[in-house]
Amino acid sequence: MNEIVLADADREGETMTARVIRYDREQRRVQLAVPNTTVVFTLYGDGERFTGALGGRSFYWDAPRAEPTKKRVKR
Numbered sequence: 527m528n529e530i531v532l533a534d535a536d537r538e539g540e541t542m543t544a545r546v547i548r549y550d551r552e553q554r555r556v557q558l559a560v561p562n563t564t565v566v567f568t569l570y571g572d573g574e575r576f577t578g579a580l581g582g583r584s585f586y587w588d589a590p591r592a593e594p595t596k597k598r599v600k601r
Contacts, residue, residue, distance in 0.1 A: 530558075532569075535577070535584040542585060556587065 534540040544558035547566065556569045556576050569576035569587060577586045 529561075530556075530587055532558075532585040532587050535586055537583075551589075556589075 529543050529545050532542045532544055534542070543561065545561055546556060547559050548555075548557040550556070551573055554571055554573055554576075556571075557566065558569065559566050560580075565580070567578055567580045569578035569585070571577060571587075571589070573589065574591070575586055575588050577584065579585070
């Protein structure tokens with residue numbers, strides 16, 4: 527996962543692409559960089575939805591859900 531698309535919470539249909547620097551599901555945060563700038567910011571969340579603000583705009587990102595692992599049945 528190199529880049530993610532963030533949705534603008536206040537402007538429906540507007541998005542921003544950001545480069546993932548660090549994704550820490552346990553710490554419940556995603557550190558991002560805005561491409562072609564020196565801007566770095568962090569989204570915080572519950573492991574599924576991450577939210578944060580940058581320059582007076584609020585963004586969110588819904589993390590992909592982990593696929594449930596299938597248990598192997600010994601025969």
